[in-house]
Amino acid sequence: STPIIFDTDPGVDDAQAIAIALRHPDIELLGMTTTFGNVDIETATHNALLLGEIAGQPVPVAQGSACPMVKPRHPAPKHIHGDNGLGNITLPEVKGQADARSAAQFIVDTVRQRPGEVSLVAVGPLGNLAAALQLDPEITRLVKQVVIMGGSIREGGNVTPVAEANIFNDAHAAQRVLTADWPLTLVGLDVTHRCILTPEHMARIEAGQGELGKILAGSYDFYRAFYREALGIDGCCPHDSVALAWLLRPDLFETTRGHLGVVTEGPAEGQTILAPEGRGFIADRWSQTPVVNVCMGVDGKAVSDWIADTL
Numbered sequence: 001s002t003p004i005i006f007d008t009d010p011g012v013d014d015a016q017a018i019a020i021a022l023r024h025p026d027i028e029l030l031g032m033t034t035t036f037g038n039v040d041i042e043t044a045t046h047n048a049l050l051l052g053e054i055a056g057q058p059v060p061v062a063q064g065s066a067c068p069m070v071k072p073r074h075p076a077p078k079h080i081h082g083d084n085g086l087g088n089i090t091l092p093e094v095k096g097q098a099d100a101r102s103a104a105q106f107i108v109d110t111v112r113q114r115p116g117e118v119s120l121v122a123v124g125p126l127g128n129l130a131a132a133l134q135l136d137p138e139i140t141r142l143v144k145q146v147v148i149m150g151g152s153i154r155e156g157g158n159v160t161p162v163a164e165a166n167i168f169n170d171a172h173a174a175q176r177v178l179t180a181d182w183p184l185t186l187v188g189l190d191v192t193h194r195c196i197l198t199p200e201h202m203a204r205i206e207a208g209q210g211e212l213g214k215i216l217a218g219s220y221d222f223y224r225a226f227y228r229e230a231l232g233i234d235g236c237c238p239h240d241s242v243a244l245a246w247l248l249r250p251d252l253f254e255t256t257r258g259h260l261g262v263v264t265e266g267p268a269e270g271q272t273i274l275a276p277e278g279r280g281f282i283a284d285r286w287s288q289t290p291v292v293n294v295c296m297g298v299d300g301k302a303v304s305d306w307i308a309d310t311l
């Protein structure tokens with residue numbers, strides 16, 4: 001099975017993905033690291049601990065970034081994930097505590113314990129991965145792979161016309177992480193907007209997941225109202241679970257390879273730009289950054305079914 005660290009800002013769709021990471025027999029969840037994003041950092045850590053406990057599978061949770069690396073925080077999207085990140089449903093008390101280490105230290109320690117084995121799956125703003133790179137630059141050759149839910153190449157943005165939320169929320173961190181020299185795949189809106197988790201999918205998940213299912217279904221109802229209004233669809237995009245689908249079922253995706261750039265200032269802040277491999281652009285700053293994988297196509301129905309089948 002695939003050992004992962006899941007870096008997250010739970011978040012309704014994060015919670016769905018955490019459930020998959022906990023339940024899928026082919027994933028070994030070594031721990032979660034938390035970041036601000038959909039909610040503040042304390043709430044993110046609380047929700048990560050809670051979801052593990054409710055699933056009956058508590059895993060280490062290490063708290064990370066409370067704000068972007070360089071700029072002040074953009075406001076949290078409370079109308080999308082609710083004040084508590086889980087659609088404002090009533091939640092039980094958390095029993096456990098976060099790991100004493102920072103998220104970055106937890107990442108470095110865990111990767112060093114199992115060199116060449118650990119995949120980092122990051123589905124929030126990227127400050128923790130950027131901090132881990134700063135703490136120990138050698139992890140670039142010690143991780144197995146890095147999978148990022150974030151960015152958008154052709155699809156346009158979801159918080160500005162060009163920016164996706166996770167990248168927009170800390171563009172400077174994203175710039176470091178997406179141009180570091182490690183085996184990386186970007187799973188952005190180009191594919192996550194093609195996947196729709198329908199009410200039928202969620203009814204199956206609720207029926208199959210006991211106490212955890214109630215939380216996933218309750219928070220889904222809140223999230224669904226946003227999708228109905230914003231995109232006119234009945235259902236929601238399970239963004240963060242799509243990163244796990246790529247990890248276990250890459251056969252469901254079409255990828256392209258190229259160099260990435262992130263806009264950190266101005267009206268296009270948070271935009272991700274892909275320079276396809278081998279195109280020989282005149283400004284060769286592009287060829288100086290490593291080549292990564294970017295998901296550009298997906299069998300969206302198969303991915304959504306995979307999520308519901310897993311749960």
Ligand code: BDR
Pocket residue numbers: 011012013014038123124149158164165166239240
């Ligand atoms: C991403 O932003 C967050 O709101 C979601 O949890 C997901 O990680 C989608 O743009």
Ligand code: CA
Pocket residue numbers: 008009010011013014037038123124240
């Ligand atoms: Ca997220």
